Amino acid sequence: MKTIAIIGAGLGGLSASIKLASNGYNVHVFEKNAHTGGKMMPIDMGSYHFDFGPNTMTMPEVFDRVFEEANLNPRDFFDWTRIDQHTRNVDYNGESFMMSTNQEEMVDELSKLDPYAADHYNAYLEEIERLYLLSKNSFFPRMFTSPGDYLSPGLFNAVLRVRPLEKMNHFHERFFKHPLLLKAFNRYSTYIGSSPYLSPATFAMIGYLEMVQGVYYVKGGNTKIAEGLERAAKQLGVTFHLNTQVKQVHIEGKKATKVETVDGFVLPVDQVVINGDLLQSYPALVNEKHRPSMRNKKIESSSPSISAFVIMAGLSTRLQNLCHHQVYFSRDYTEEFETLFDGKWSLDPTIYISNSSYTDPSVSPDGDNLFILVNAPPLSGNNTISEEEYKTIIYDKLEAHGLPIREYIVEEKIVGPNEIKDRFHAFKGALYGISSNSLKNSFLRPSNQSKDIANLFFAGGSTHPGGGSPMVVISGKNVAEKIIERDAVK
Template sequence: MVKAAVIGAGLGGLSAAIMLRSAGFEVTVIEKNFHAGGKLMPVSLGDYHFDFGPNTITMPHVFSSVFEKAGVVMEDVLEFIKLPHHTKNFSPDGTELVFSHDSDYMKKQLKEQDPFGAENYDKFLKEIERLYRLSEAHFFPKMFKGPLDYLSPRLGAAFSQVRPLETMDHFFRRYFKSPNVLQALNRYATYIGSSPYVSPATFAMIAYLELVQGVYYVKGGNVKIAEALQRAASDMGVSFLMGSEVVSIQVKEKRAESLTLDSGEVIKADEFIMNADLLKAFPELVQEDDRPHFSDQKRDRYEPSISAFVILAGMNNISKKLHHHNVFFSSNYQREFHDLFKNGVYSTQPTIYISSSSYTDRQQSVNGDNLFILVNAPPLKKDGRLQVNPEEYKELIYDRLEAAGLPIREHLSVEKVITPQEIAAKFGAYRGALYGISANRKLDAFLRPGNFSRDIKNLSFAGGSTHPGGGSPMVTISGMNVAKALIKRHQ
């Protein structure tokens, strides 16, 4: 029986483990934390329950296909709730635009706020669907094992059709004129940890997922996805070593032979899958001499994605102002991204995202709103230094929300601040980056590190820092892609 060791129980590691086990592999998953799901982590503060990780869930069919491999009907173990009107966007001038998968509802709002956008909305939806379908057919399932894979004529033809040289901001301006509408759409760049003024228009396909396919929430919290996948994997016979950290991988003659845990235990395997932040884990676990194509110097050339400054706030009231997802925009969005990426500093006028899952699922917070408050943050300095005083920046965020008509302090029952330093330590995230590598550079956007080590024949990679990129569905797909390749290798 082929033995596989999976480093990390994130969604990529879980999907790979299930796929491999369904093909008869003996699979062991090693996870340094005591929860599965990586950043999809549950946090409880008294009676207030939060999802730390992705609060916005799309593409449920991706998760369903993994459960199917485990012999589980997803709908039997998880309740996906489709949010009809999912994101309330608050502009600096007080204008409110609510995103929805209902195109008539969207056009009704646009007629008042952006008549040009209302006229072009159907064309816009058609184009972002085209971008999505091309990506779904040619990029999501593609495996990149070496440089020659990028030279495929078929891939090149598809690449030329997805607007790789146009920025997201420029693309959206083809269809909309209102600064408020453009600002709301440009936020989709943050889903890949990047700037809309630099990242390729290709990623406008994210808008298709939310504005056509729809946004979902899992009853009981989105963390239930990871918990259910871990149960399904365990029931299949996958072994989990939770609370165990891999400290090194032993390589001999260009093959990984074993890995060593912090306990001193040594685990041997035929295949090794690294479902961890590639920029941090690969250099830490493998000696530089064994990875000449991924030297420390090469790692340092990559631009990390944005990080996050997070406040978990349990409130003693239920706000009538908020939806499930909410965004309070800054007055100068372009300056905000310039501060984050060019200057590497925190914005003094940040855009603030708030998720209140209790809006949809009151059991998550019976005494009032459970506010997950997130502000985009620059990655940590290379020395690991945080660029702000956490208490001072928290108060600045509260001041901004109060000015926008959302008083936090007077209704606050409990709170917890999570900084990029904690994200780096808890999740092994390089410089605290949420999405691994940013998509601000054209080559990094499309030519992300491949799924297989060029130097170590039986080491592969899954997760947000490799292909096809960040986001819950994408990292799940990356694990499935790697598993399919390994199954084929051992047939």
């Protein structure tokens, strides 16, 4: 039986572990933290449960397939709830509209703000469906191991048809005129940690996931997904080493031979999958002389995606004007992104709030459980603002929108870029590794396989196909399938 070490129990590592174990591999997952799920992390304070990380779930079929392909029933592990009227978008001046997967409701909402958008909504849906289907068929299922992979005629053709040269904002301007609508749809670029003014229109297809396929929530909290994946993996025989940090991957003759933990445990291996953030983990675990294609200098010069500043606030009341997902936009969205990618904190940030107790009071029976998220710059020398100062800016702004959060706080916790970096070993605290602001970084994300070490693979949000939890699950599955396929032909 072949032995595989997976370093990191994030969603990518868990998905790879299930595929490999169900195909007869001896799988060991090493995780430095006490929980599995990585950034999908449960935070429980008093009677309040919070889902740190993924609050907006899309593509449920991707998660379900991990179980089904291992002959398990996903419904034995967790249940999805679909949220049709899913996100309230509020502008700085109080104007608002609700996003819905119901097309008629959407056209009604749009016509109140922007008759042009109402007239063009159908054309918008057709175009994002086209972008989504091209990506789904041509990019998601493949492992890209070199730029040459893009040169196959079919794939090259597909790249040209996903509007790689148009910017996301420009794409949206063709369908929406009202500034709030442009902000709301441009916000999808933040799902890949990038700017709508720099990232390619290809990523407008994220809108298809929310506006057509639907937004989902898991009863009891989205972290039930990670718990379910861990339970399934254990049923299939995966060994978990929690609270166990890997110190080094030993390389001999361009092959990974052993992994060694900080406690001195050594596991001889046939293959290794690094699920931790590639930019942080690869240099930390593999000596530079073994990775000429990925030297420290190249890693250091990478342009990181955005980070996050998160406040989790448990309240003693249920505020009247909140639903499950809502966004309070900045006045000048362009300036906000310029500030962020200049490495600075925006003083007028766009604020996202998830209040999952609106859908599921059982996760927080005594009042709202607010997950308040603001885009933050990745760590650099310019990170000058204190957590307390930034929290005040956020609470003041929400108070002006009729949300007097401070008056009702029972529990509170802040997680900023420094903690994201330390807790998840994330490069400069970035959520998704390299940003997708340039054409090269959008279409040539770091490969899922080391160019220098034959049996070393990468799965997770910092690699192909990209950030966002469904993509991460796909990357784990792709890597596992590649390992299985390679072993089958040996």
